[in-house]
Structure formats: structure tokens, C-alpha cells
Amino acid sequence: MMEFPATRQSALQRLDDFLEEAPHYAARRNHVLPGHPQVSRLSAALRHRLVTEAEVVEAALRKYPFRLVEKFLQEVLWRGYWKGWLESRPRVWDCYGVPSERSEDPGDAEVAAACREVAAGRSPSGIMNHFARELLETGYLHNHARMWWASYWIHHCRLPWELGAQHFFRHLLDADPASNTLGWRWVAGEQTRGKTYLATAANIGKFCAPELLERAGGVGLDEHVVARAGQAGDPTVDDMTFFPEIPNEAEVSDSQRRVALILHDEDLCLETSPAAPLRPVVVLQFVPEPELPRSEPRAQWLELARADAARRAGEHFGGEVRACRTSEEIIHACSAERVESVFMMEPFVGPLRDQLREWPADLLPRGISLVRLRRKWDSVLLPHASRGFFPFWNKMGRMLAKSGAEGLS
Ligand SMILES: Cc1cc2nc3c(=O)[nH]c(=O)nc-3n(C[C@H](O)[C@H](O)[C@H](O)COP(=O)(O)OP(=O)(O)OC[C@H]3O[C@@H](n4cnc5c(N)ncnc54)[C@H](O)[C@@H]3O)c2cc1C
Numbered sequence: 001m002m003e004f005p006a007t008r009q010s011a012l013q014r015l016d017d018f019l020e021e022a023p024h025y026a027a028r029r030n031h032v033l034p035g036h037p038q039v040s041r042l043s044a045a046l047r048h049r050l051v052t053e054a055e056v057v058e059a060a061l062r063k064y065p066f067r068l069v070e071k072f073l074q075e076v077l078w079r080g081y082w083k084g085w086l087e088s089r090p091r092v093w094d095c096y097g098v099p100s101e102r103s104e105d106p107g108d109a110e111v112a113a114a115c116r117e118v119a120a121g122r123s124p125s126g127i128m129n130h131f132a133r134e135l136l137e138t139g140y141l142h143n144h145a146r147m148w149w150a151s152y153w154i155h156h157c158r159l160p161w162e163l164g165a166q167h168f169f170r171h172l173l174d175a176d177p178a179s180n181t182l183g184w185r186w187v188a189g190e191q192t193r194g195k196t197y198l199a200t201a202a203n204i205g206k207f208c209a210p211e212l213l214e215r216a217g218g219v220g221l222d223e224h225v226v227a228r229a230g231q232a233g234d235p236t237v238d239d240m241t242f243f244p245e246i247p248n249e250a251e252v253s254d255s256q257r258r259v260a261l262i263l264h265d266e267d268l269c270l271e272t273s274p275a276a277p278l279r280p281v282v283v284l285q286f287v288p289e290p291e292l293p294r295s296e297p298r299a300q301w302l303e304l305a306r307a308d309a310a311r312r313a314g315e316h317f318g319g320e321v322r323a324c325r326t327s328e329e330i331i332h333a334c335s336a337e338r339v340e341s342v343f344m345m346e347p348f349v350g351p352l353r354d355q356l357r358e359w360p361a362d363l364l365p366r367g368i369s370l371v372r373l374r375r376k377w378d379s380v381l382l383p384h385a386s387r388g389f390f391p392f393w394n395k396m397g398r399m400l401a402k403s404g405a406e407g408l409s
Contacts, residue, residue, distance in 0.1 A: 004045075004138075004301065008268075016059070019060060021037070022063075025038070031208075032207055036142055039143070041140065044173035044174040047079075048266070048302075049266070049268055050309075052375065052409050053076050057073055058406055079176075083348055084382030084384065087385075088383075088385065090241060093349045096165075115163050119132060121136070124220055127148075130216035136171060139171055147187060152199055154184075154187060155198050158228070165184040168184070169292065170294060173298055176350075177348070189228065192388070196228070201223060246374040246379070247374070248375065249373075260283070261280040261343050262343065262344035263283055268305055270309070270316070271313065280343070283317050283319070283321045285306065285321050285323045286324055287306065288325060291355075327356070327359060331366065334363070341370075344372060345372070345375070
């Protein structure tokens with residue numbers, strides 16, 4: 001489990017260790033090697049904000065000039081780009097569907113059986129079977145392996161991308177509604193007009209370590225496969241919703257009110273967030289039933305990360321952190337503590353946001369207001385994810401090169 005840091009301290013340590021490697025990242029990052037020493041493996045920690053993108057960028061720029069770590073910073077910004085893209089187009093998530101509401105049965109027994117075989121690592125391709133098992137056992141795949149595997153699922157096995165994305169979402173420690181859904185859509189040709197991604201034996205042979213290929217029994221891909229055509233069209237303004245403005249700081253007067261603070265999985269570092277100056281009468285950790293049954297490695301990782309977040313929040317805000325499984329339990333706890341305002345970090349488009357959709361309506365009749373906060377990083381960067389990645393990177397990369405990321409956390 002320490003391979004994928006599940007506490008803030010171990011994530012900061014990993015960041016520190018990885019920065020030694022960071023100047024070589026551009027040359028080495030695409031290679032899939034046993035143990036993945038050439039990439040950071042910080043994705044689960046970043047996804048749940050045990051560390052923030054701003055902290056990662058700031059640490060890299062403190063140690064190196066921009067040009068030496070440009071590629072690494074670019075990849076870190078892909079995460080924010082996908083987040084911003086989906087935040088402005090929530091219908092893409094709604095149409096793909098909340099995973100819990102999606103049926104495991106695609107309505108076709110043959111397709112369902114084929115999905116199970118490929119997912120379990122019982123397909124004709126040795127290397128894809130290796131990646132299937134790696135995902136089940138560790139909850140992680142290298143980026144290149146994710147691209148190859150998704151491509152194999154969609155274009156070689158002719159299986160629905162949505163079911164592949166759902167399988168990833170259940171098993172990845174870093175399972176993220178934006179990076180995962182849009183990553184799969186990109187491979188399927190649903191995301192970028194004219195682009196699909198087809199895995200080839202030549203590319204896998206070039207970037208996959210020979211010992212992995214040998215152990216897996218070779219590549220085993222049919223080279224005559226033609227990519228399925230995607231449906232991506234040109235985005236129109238009608239597809240986009242207004243990027244909502246949410247405060248980056250709590251008002252000073254708020255600290256005089258009876259405040260409850262919600263700790264949830266989208267931001268497990270409240271003590272470095274805009275909520276840090278608050279003096280809540282109670283901190284409530286929202287630990288709802290999962291939207292999909294989670295794999296064992298993912299459930300274990302989350303348990304460690306949540307416990308770490310609760311301990312740090314308890315130390316910072318004083319007092320114990322209480323776990324609540326449902327919104328009713330939260331409302332009950334707030335009423336018992338005569339809370340006037342509930343504060344929480346705004347969740348992004350995804351299952352947690354869906355679960356919290358009814359909250360304001362539930363709280364208001366009890367005289368409790370809900371105040372949402374957002375980190376500066378998200379307010380500054382995410383609204384720029386309106387078109388393709390490179391216009392976004394050109395603007396945001398230039399800003400970071402000039403001013404760094406200090407103050408954006
Ligand atoms: C089909 C598919 C599904 C994916 N699903 C997820 C997911 O659910 N959650 C997730 O965090 N990433 C996802 N990714 C993106 C990427 O594969 C992982 O973020 C990366 O492999 C994580 O490993 P690392 O931390 O060692 O990355 P590093 O190479 O060390 O990169 C540093 C950080 O940059 C970010 N990053 C790097 N590449 C990408 C990328 N292509 N897109 C978005 N962010 C990136 C991650 O936060 C990562 O931790 C997916 C990619 C594909 C092709």
C-alpha cells in the first residue's frame with residue numbers, strides 16, 4: 001500500500017523523493033517498467049487532495065527551473081484540465097450516468113460475459129491479461145497501460161467504453177469522474193473530433209519493459225484491427241454551463257457563528273484549505289455508502305486516507321471528528337449542536353456531488369445555511385478549460401512559469 005501513499009506525510013515524502021527523478025520525466029515517463037519508478041504514483045493522493053496540485057507544482061518549481069520540469073507540470077495540469085472541462089459540461093457526466101445507477105448487465109449476455117473475461121485477464125492478449133491482473137491486485141496502472149488497455153477493450157474486443165470505464169472506476173485507487181470518464185471517451189473517439197487511440201504491438205513493444213512482456217507471454221494483438229469510429233463533434237456553446245463562482249475564503253464573521261465543517265473524500269486536507277481559519281463546533285466526516293461496490297485495495301486505501309484526514313482535522317480544529325454515513329445523520333448532528341452554518345469544500349461533478357444535490361433544501365428549513373468553498377487553484381485554472389488542452393496549457397503554463405503556484409493552494 002505504501003507504493004501509493006495514503007497519508008499526507010507519506011505523499012509529501014513521495015513528492016520529495018520523486019523530485020529527484022523529475023528532470024528525467026519527459027524522457028522516461030512513457031516507459032512501463034516493473035514498480036513504475038519513473039512516475040510519481042501520486043495520483044490517488046492528488047485525486048483526494050492529501051496533497052494538492054499547487055503544492056506539487058510549487059515544490060517542483062522551488063527545486064528546478066520551469067523548463068527542466070515542464071513535462072511533469074504539464075501532466076499535473078491535465079488533471080485540472082479534465083476537471084474544468086467536465087465542470088463546465090456536467091451533462092456529459094449525467095448522460096454517462098452515476099455509476100451506481102448503471103446496470104452491470106449491458107443487456108446482452110454475450111457482451112457481459114466478454115467483459116468479465118477481459119476484466120479478469122482471460123483474453124487472447126498476454127500483456128493485456130497482465131495489466132488486467134495488475135489493476136485488480138494493486139488498483140494502479142501506468143498511464144500508457146491505461147491507454148493500451150482501454151484501446152484493447154474498445155477497439156480490439158469491441159466492448160462498450162462505458163463498461164470499461166466503470167470497471168476502472170471500481171478498481172483504481174485514483175478513480176476520478178473527470179480523468180477516468182474523459183480518458184475513456186478520448187480513447188473511444190468520443191472526446192476529441194477526429195481522434196481515437198489504437199494500441200499497436202509495435203508501440204507496446206517499444207515502451208513496455210522486455211521482462212514484463214516475457215513474463216506476460218508476449219503482446220498477442222491482432223494487427224489487422226481497425227479503430228471504431230467515435231462520435232465526437234465540435235463542442236458548441238450550448239454544451240457548456242457557466243462555471244460557478246464560489247468563494248476562496250471563509251468570511252471572518254463566520255468564525256463567530258456556530259459552524260459545522262464537513263470533511264469528505266474530495267478534499268482530505270481541510271487544514272490547508274480555505275476552511276482552515278474556521279473554528280467549528282463540530283467536524284463531521286461524510287462517509288457514504290459507495291456509489292459502486294469498491295475493490296478491496298481501493299476500500300483499504302480510502303480507509304487509511306480518511307483516518308489520516310480525520311486525525312489531522314481533529315488536531316487542527318480541536319476535538320473529535322464524527323463520522324456520518326448519510327445526509328440525515330449530518331442534519332441530525334447539526335441540529336443537536338445548534339449549528340447555524342455548514343461549511344464544506346465544493347465537490348466536483350461526480351458521485352459525491354450527486355449525493356449532496358438535495359442538501360441546501362434539507363438544511364434551509366432548519367435555519368442552517370450551507371456555505372461552499374473552493375481552493376484558489378480551482379477558481380483560477382479550471383474556468384480556462386473551455387477548449388482543447390493546449391490553449392489551456394499555453395495560458396496556465398505561462399502563468400505558472402512567471403508567478404509559480406504560491407498562494408493558489
Ligand atoms: C483510460 C484512462 C483512464 C484514466 N483514469 C484516471 C483516473 O481515474 N484518475 C486519475 O487520476 N487519472 C486517470 N488517468 C490519467 C493517468 O493515467 C493517471 O493520472 C496517471 O497514470 C497516474 O499515475 P502517476 O501518479 O504516477 O502519474 P505521473 O505521471 O507521475 O503524473 C503526475 C500527476 O499528474 C496527473 N496526470 C498525469 N497524467 C494525467 C492524465 N493523462 N490525465 C489526468 N491527469 C494526469 C495525475 O494526477 C498524476 O498523479 C486515466 C488515463 C486513461 C488513459
